[in-house]
Amino acid sequence: MKTTFEIAIFEGDGIGPEIMAPTLDLLRGLAVEGGYDFSFKDAPAGAAHYQQTGDSFPAASMATARGADAILLSAMGLPDVRYPDGTEISPQIDLRKALTLFAGVRPVTIRPGQPTPLATDKPVDFVLIRESTEGLFYTQGRGEVEADEARETLRITRAISEPLFKFAFDLAASRKAAGRGPGKVTCVDKANVFRAFAFFREMFDAEAARHPDIAADHAYVDATALWMVERPWTFDVMVTENMFGDILSDLGAGLMGGLGLAPSADIGHDHAVFQPCHGSAPDIAGQGVANPMAMILSAAMMLDWLGARNGVDAMTADGARLRDAVDRVVAERRVLTRDLGGTAGTADVAMAVKEALS
Numbered sequence: 001m002k003t004t005f006e007i008a009i010f011e012g013d014g015i016g017p018e019i020m021a022p023t024l025d026l027l028r029g030l031a032v033e034g035g036y037d038f039s040f041k042d043a044p045a046g047a048a049h050y051q052q053t054g055d056s057f058p059a060a061s062m063a064t065a066r067g068a069d070a071i072l073l074s075a076m077g078l079p080d081v082r083y084p085d086g087t088e089i090s091p092q093i094d095l096r097k098a099l100t101l102f103a104g105v106r107p108v109t110i111r112p113g114q115p116t117p118l119a120t121d122k123p124v125d126f127v128l129i130r131e132s133t134e135g136l137f138y139t140q141g142r143g144e145v146e147a148d149e150a151r152e153t154l155r156i157t158r159a160i161s162e163p164l165f166k167f168a169f170d171l172a173a174s175r176k177a178a179g180r181g182p183g184k185v186t187c188v189d190k191a192n193v194f195r196a197f198a199f200f201r202e203m204f205d206a207e208a209a210r211h212p213d214i215a216a217d218h219a220y221v222d223a224t225a226l227w228m229v230e231r232p233w234t235f236d237v238m239v240t241e242n243m244f245g246d247i248l249s250d251l252g253a254g255l256m257g258g259l260g261l262a263p264s265a266d267i268g269h270d271h272a273v274f275q276p277c278h279g280s281a282p283d284i285a286g287q288g289v290a291n292p293m294a295m296i297l298s299a300a301m302m303l304d305w306l307g308a309r310n311g312v313d314a315m316t317a318d319g320a321r322l323r324d325a326v327d328r329v330v331a332e333r334r335v336l337t338r339d340l341g342g343t344a345g346t347a348d349v350a351m352a353v354k355e356a357l358s
């Protein structure tokens with residue numbers, strides 16, 4: 001059985017390196033205890049690298065990503081560093097497309113003691129799956145702009161949508177088996193207006209028929225946004241198009257009190273990237289005050305995925321341990337960064353999570 005795993009490390013921009021370092025320290029400690037090992041390989045990329053070298057994503061870094069067992073990516077991009085056409089530098093999107101990472105996984109969990117704008121104490125634990133390679137992002141950087149008109153193309157294909165829906169139903173089944181959800185998948189679309197989304201829904205229904213033990217329903221995206229605010233505890237697994245998922249995932253982060261506790265994964269057939277949902281926050285870079293929890297929770301998702309994929313139960317168990325440790329730190333509310341209402345620094349929070357693990 002494989003016990004050593006190569007991880008491509010994209011340190012990112014702004015606060016990226018500051019939240020990556022303690023995360024790797026936690027992973028090293030877990031590996032020693034769990035009887036497995038990591039080989040971390042640096043993969044330079046991003047806005048700062050582009051500013052220094054004129055290359056935002058070196059070919060060698062892409063090769064490192066392709067050859068790795070998993071990819072751990074920190075916050076990327078700087079608002080003042082852009083390509084000549086004005087678009088942002090986003091290697092994370094380049095990775096999604098190059099490695100066909102079609103399933104963008106965004107957990108939404110409100111933990112005990114976690115700040116939230118919701119006026120309820122009902123538990124919230126659902127997962128939004130965003131298709132991450134096509135949809136309205138299909139012509140990213142290639143849209144047509146004329147003097148009086150601009151066009152972008154929304155593309156939905158069977159080759160991507162069918163495995164996306166299979167992933168969603170498999171996830172709902174695994175959550176049901178673990179006691180984390182009732183076993184339900186909701187297709188979020190706009191099939192009442194666009195033929196492309198009617199096509200999307202037809203493929204969803206075909207996959208749903210293959211999973212009679214999992215409930216399936218539909219919701220229009222505008223109604224979903226309303227229900228995420230009014231009754232988010234009714235959702236289990238949601239699956240949607242790229243742009244809709246981009247918007248709804250930030251709404252989900254808002255329910256959790258902000259992006260500081262919002263991890264994510266982008267998963268394909270052979271590769272997966274794990275990264276926090278938040279940006280690089282250059283205004284606080286170098287001050288030691290960034291919240292590392294979303295980065296740590298993304299690493300926990302990586303442990304889950306690697307453990308399940310390779311049959312290493314210790315890794316799967318450590319993913320749960322790492323999440324539980326973050327939950328305890330949040331619930332105690334003694335050591336939190338200022339975005340969560342505290343005064344602690346990055347190192348303080350990382351140390352609190354490390355202590356909670358033991």
